[in-house]
Amino acid sequence: MTSVNPMSGPVLQQEQPLGRRGPWFAAIWLFFLLDPFLVGWHHRGTVAGVLGMLLTVAFGATYMWLWLQLRADRARLRDEPPVASSLLWLAGLVTLGLLMVVALGQVGTTAAVYVAVATMMLFPFVVGAAIVVGIAALVVVTGELVPGWDRSIGLAFSVCAASLAIFGIRSMLRRNIDLIRAHEENAELLVENERTRFARDLHDILGHSLTVITVKAELAGRLMDADPARAKAEIADLERLSRDALADVRRAVEGYRDLTLPGELARARAALEAAEIQAVLPNTTEEVPTDLRELFAWTVREGVTNVIRHSHARTCRVVISPTGVEVTDDGDGAAGETTGSGLRGLRERAAAAGATVVTRSLSPGFSLSVVRA
Template identity: 35%
Template sequence: MVSMTGAAGDEDALSPAVLLREDTTADPSWDERGPWEKFSWIFGIVWVVFMAFPISGALASPAPLAPRIAAAALLVVYSAVYIAAYIWMVTTDDWDVAAVRGRLALVVMIVIMVAAALLVGPEALGAGSFLVSIAMFTGHAKRAILLAAAMLFGQYLVLAVWLAAIPNGFEDLGVLFMPPAIVFVSVALVRLIITAQERHDVVERQMALVAERERVARDVHDVLGHSLTVVTVKAELAERLIDIDPDRAKDEISQIRSLSREALAEVRATVSGLRVARLGDELIAARSALADAGIDADVPSDAATVDPRHRIVVAWVLREAITNVVRHSHASSCRVVLANDGIIVEDDGVGTPADVAIGGFRGMRERVDAAGATLRLSEPGEGPGTRLEVQW
C-alpha cells in the first residue's frame, strides 16, 4: 500500500507532487508534466484491490443481510475516499497542505470504517491498513511516521479489546493484526528512502551550484586577468609613444578599445556558460601580449600538436600562464612548448611570487585536476625564471 514513489528535493521545501518531477522552480501545466507525475496515482490506488478482503469478510459475517450489505457499501465508499485522498495529496504543492488534507481524509475514513465495524463486527477493521498508508505521507517524514505509528497502535488496541470480548476472537480473527504491521514497515521504509533521496538531491543541487559559481569565478578571473594585463601593457606603451610616435600611440589606443570590447563580450559569454577557449586563438594572443610587453616570444603556431581532447584546457593554461609572465616575471624571454599530452611555459624572469603561486594558480590547478592532468610549477631556487608544466 505504498502511496508515493520518487523524490526530488528538500523535504521541508518540496511537496508530494514535486517529489515526482525534477523541475522544482516551476509549476508546469498538466500537458507539460511527465508521465511519472501524471500517472503516479496508480502506485497508490493499485493496492485498493486488497479491500476485497474486508468487503468479503463483511459480507460473510454472521450479521443479518441488511447490515452486511450496508457495511460492504460503506467499505466501498471507504475505498473511494482512499483513492480520492491519495490523488488529492499527491497533487499538493506543499507538505503542510498535504498534512491537512491527509488528516481530514483519515478522520472520514476512520468514521466510515468504525460504522462498518459496528454493523458487522471486527471483520471490517481489516481496512485499517489503508489508514497507515495514508498517514505515512501526511506531512513531513518524522510527523508522518509518528502519525502512522499512532494509527497502527490504535488499531491494535481496538482489535485486542474487541477480539478479547468475543468467543474465539483471537483464534478466528487474529490474522487481522498482520496486514497493518506489514504495511507500516514497508511504507515506512519507502518513506525513509524518499527522505534520504530528497536530502541527496538537495546536496547534489547545492554542490552543482557551488561548482557553477567556482566555474564562473575562475573563468572571469582568467578572462579579465589576461585582458586587463594586456590593456595595461598597451596603455603604458601608448603613454610612452604619444609624444614620439603619435600614430602608433593612436593605434595602441585603438587596440585597447578593441580589447576592452572583446573582454566585455568574453565576460558575458563566460557568465552564460558559452565561453570556450580556443588554443589557436590563445597562441596568437600569447605572442601578441608578450611582444607588447617587450618579452621575446618563442611560441609555436600549430595547435594541432596537442591532442584534441586536451586543447581547451591547454588553451586556458596558456592564457593564465602568459598573463602571469607579463604581469609578474620581469622576464626578457618566454618559451612555450606544446606536446601531444601537455604544455610547458618557461621564462627567464625573477620567478613566481609566493602569493601568486598559492592563490593565482588556484583556478588553473582546479581546471587541470578536473581534466585528469597534473600541474608542476618550479620551486624557488630551481633555476632562473619560472617553469610551468601540465601533462596528462
C-alpha cells in the first residue's frame, strides 16, 4: 500500500489507515486553486467567468487523476510511466492551464506550480528540471511584459521550490522501490535455494532406501516358493526399511527439527565441499538399526563440524556399520582438541543408547567413533 505526501508525491509504506486516506491529504493542496475559482465566481455573470470556474475544476480533477494514477504505479513498483503517456498528461495540464490564463488572467498562472510538480513526477530529473526552469522563466517574463500583470517572482520561486521538494520525494520513492525489488529478489532466491536443497536432501534420503527396498522386494518375490523362511525375513526387513525411510521423510518435511542420518550425511557433504575438504561418505544407511540412527546422525554432525572447524584436513571419511559410525580426517589432529559441550553431549546420548564414544589420534589426523557392542 502507498500513502502520499501532501505535495502530491506518493510515498511507499506499510498498509495502514493513513495510507488509505492519502488522496484526501493530497487533495488539500488543491486549496491554492481556490483563488482562480473565486475570481471566476466573482465574474460568474460573464462567459469568461463561467469558463474560468469550469476550467479550474477540470484542471484540479485532471491533476488528482494523474496523482492517483502515479500512486497506483508506485504500488506496482513502477517508477516512471511510459513517455507517450507522460507527454499526454503534460499536454493536458498545460492546455487547461493556458485556457485558465486566457479566461481569468494572471490568477490563472497558479496552475504553473501544479504543472511543474507534475513534470517532476512524470519525467527523469534532467528533462523535468529543464521544463521547470522554462516554466519559471515564462512566469517571470509574462509578469514583466503583459500589461496589467504584477511581478511574478514569488510564483516562480514557488514553482522551483515545489519541484525541488517533489524531486526529493521521488528520489526517496525510487530508493524504496529498489529496496523492495532487491528484497523480493532475495526472497525468491532464498526460496529457490531452499527448494533445491530440500530436493537434493530428499533425493539423498530416499534414493538409496528405495533402491534397497526394490531389490529386497524382488528377492522376496523369488524366494516366496523356494525358501519361504528367508522370504519372510526379507519381508520383515522391508518393513523396517520402509518405516525408517518414512520417518526420515517426515522429519525432513517438518523442517529438519529432528536429525536424520541420511539428512546429516547430505548436509555433511555440502559443508565439506564448501570447506574444500574431500568427502568420502557412505552411499547407504539401511543397515543401521532404527534405535541407533539418531545417535549416528549426531555423531556425523559433531565429527564433521570439528573436522571443518579445527582439523585443517584435506579429506574426511565417514564409515557406517550396523553397530558403529566413525568420522576420520587426515588433518593435524586438532579436531580432537575441542573442549566444548559437543563431545560431552554426544557421550551422554551414546550412554543412553548403550554405546561408547571412542576418540583416537591418527598419523596424521583424528578419529571419532561411536560403537555399540
